[in-house]
Amino acid sequence: MTATAPREEQLWSRCTGCATLLYRKRLRRNLDVCPECGVHARLSAPDRVRQLADPGSFRPLPDSPADVDPIGFVDVVPYPHRITAARAGTGLAEAVLCGTATLGGHPAALAVMDFRFLGGSLGCAVGELITRAAERALDDRVPLVLVTASGGARMQEGVLSLMQMATVSQAIAALREVGLLTVSVLTDPTYGGVAASFATNTDVVLAESGARMGFAGPRVIRQVTGRALPEGFQTADFLLRHGQVDMVVPRRALRGRLVALLAAARAGRASATAPPRVPTAAARPVVPRQQTPPAAEADPAASTGADPWTTVRLARHPGRPTTLDYLDSAFDGFVEMHGDRLGGDCPAVVGGLARLDGRPVMVIGHQKGHTTAELVSRNFGMASPAGHRKALRLMRLAARLGLPVVTLVDTPGADPGVDAEEQGQAAAIAENILALTVLPTPVVTVITGEGGSGGALALAVADRVLMLEHAVYSVISPEGCAAILWPDRSAAPEAARALRLTAPDLHRLGVVDEIVPEPPGAAHGDPEAAARALGEAVRANLLPLLDMSAATLVRRRRQRFRRFGAARAGIRSGAR
Structure with missing residues (x-):
């Protein structure tokens, strides 16, 4: 949906799908889905939590990201300035909102990404927050629900952002080992390092109607291959036809599907004998207290001086x-x-x-x-x-x-x-x-x-x-x-x-x-x-x-x- 005034002040929005002018309150009652053509507008993380969680049940994790610039990245705008602008524009501290909640009375840990914050990119703080949400699920013995919206890993943090793919994946593995359900909800868009890690390695993968997901984006694929893309390429229905998601769910039905999954997982755990702990893999690892050395610090390996x-x-x-x-x-x-x-x-x-x-x-x-x-x-x-x-x-x-x-x-x-x-x-x-x-x-x-x-x-x-x-x-x-x-x-x-x-x-x-x-x-x-x-x-x-x-x-x-x-x-x- 398009408009010029701040979202909360809009009276009317124009649908990006059919160009219909829609009364904002009516659109909100329809969960930001166009009643004329069914296009699902992107949601902020707070809006998504309000739609999925039981009223008043969401409790943010007591962890807040500080300013982080692990490699001192500067392009035409210094990276810390981009972070400051993203925080001011979204009201969020980072590109993910994590916490605990109940859905239909069933407890779960939630990690909900927000594309408005630097394209929902996966950086060190985002990876750490999602990992902590997974660890909270492990501590509380509850399922983990991930809602993804991302362009991929955050290039301003270099290869350290790439490492978050492994960090979050091993937290998913720990939940899998003790029989705790993990669910990802793919929303539009989900690409790159997020798609190639925790968005697709959960037990159940749902795609919201209209979502797009892939490793490489359409523009990159066109540039590299010179080929026209198939009709509906990388859309939710395309993913379903190619066996990459469990189901495609319209927004209005999404909460109900998640509640059903959580209910089944809860009933299964209650009726089954609890599996033995796997202390070597499922237990939360003890994290060494290491800090990134300052960029100017001498390193014995840095002897070549090559550009x-x-x-x-x-x-x-x-x-x-x-x-x-x-x-x-x-x-x-x-x-x-x-x-x-x-x-x-x-x-x-x-x-x-x-x-x-x-x-x-x-x-x-x-x-x-x-x-x-x-x-x-x-x-x-x-x-x-x-x-x-x-x-x-x-x-x-x-x-x-x-x-x-x-x-x-x-x-x-x-x-x-x-x-x-x-x-x-x-x-x-x-x-x-x-x-x-x-x-x-x-x-x-x-x-x-x-x-x-x-x-x-x-x-x-x-x-x-x-x-x-x-x-x-x-x-x-x-x-x-x-x-x-x-x-x-x-x-x-x-x-x-x-x-x-x-x-x-x-x-x-x-x-x-x-x-x-x-x-x-x-x-x-x-x-x-x-x-x-x-x-x-x-x-x-x-x-x-x-x-x-x-x-x-x-x-x-x-x-x-x-x-x-x-x-x-x-x-x-x-x-x-």
Whole structure:
């Protein structure tokens, strides 16, 4: 609906669907759904809570976000100024409203996102608040209901915003392990990192009528593929036809559906014997009290002094060793395994059994190529849903066989194509992230070239994350960031500096555990030396993990990712 006066002062609104002029009070009585054409207007988080929760039952969590700027990001407007403007414009402290409530008398924890606040983007504070809502659900033994509305991860917080996908997913996993229901309600729009994590890895996924959801947005897909999009692409009905949601629900029926789900879950828990606690995974992890070092603080790893844009270009060099190159040099006896067992074999992901110093391991990685023909045949290392599902199958096989997993990450991001969206790209990434948070075997990741967004994270929720000296790891490409926040893409070098995407930056932020040095001239100058360094680094980081029990591995992995929200979100806790 469109209008010029503040929403609460409007007498009339014009429907964005049919252009009918509607009396505001009538529209509100109809839950902001056009009575003429049925278009569902976007709701604020407070309005959504009022529609779903029993009157007077909502209690906000006693946690409030402080000012947070974890990487000192500046584009044409400093990030803190954007936060201040969003708070003034919405009346909210952040892009999510979290609390407890009853729906039809059934208690639940709620996390409701608000697209008005910086596009509902997922940053450290948002991830921390949603995680705390999930932890409150775990403490109270009640279901968790998530209402999503987001453009994706918040690029102004760099790769730390990407980490929130794993942080929230592992909180969802903890609820799943003790048999507590999790429900997500997709509203318009839900994209990017939110779609590829907690929006699609809950037990039940509802889509409000008219909602759109996907990993890549329509504009990006058109730009990358040059293809016209199918009719109704990424809409709720499209998602239902392609098996990506449980049901499509009009707004007027949404509360009733949620009440029915909560009632069923409550009755089921009351009649069943309570499952045993799983202390290694379901218990809330103890979060180390770490703080982000100031940007100016010296770091022993930051010795190259290379310009970030130069590093980006090195990471993309066509001569840079690929996963198959490393498997040929740093590992022995690689036996490739194909297929996702559902109908596809993505060439952008390779994986199989290999040996490292005689020890069997499962190695999975993105595969690009060196020539144009190789790059095209491997889709430039951009995995399809079949690639993510193949990786998931091999990870689970490794766990059953008691083998450690080594992942090699080198991708601009997940496949942004129409076919990938039809096949459930967001859910495939989300399932990998969720599975890795509970995988009971050691996982070591090496960022070997480009670590692009959720496509990279789908292989990088690990016990130890290593990074080659001239690799990059980012929530978005510098070109993409520049196109959104700067006047044009020519600002990509400036965006690369702002995103803090180099190995020294990420080591300083605690995202990367160790930087693997490259030979003079970078890895493509001496691939054999680069392979030796990679093999030695993987071996050194893997050996201590082999002596840990599965319970300890899962607990420590969760602690590792949990701190990316708690230590950097600046959340002030009130008394419970």
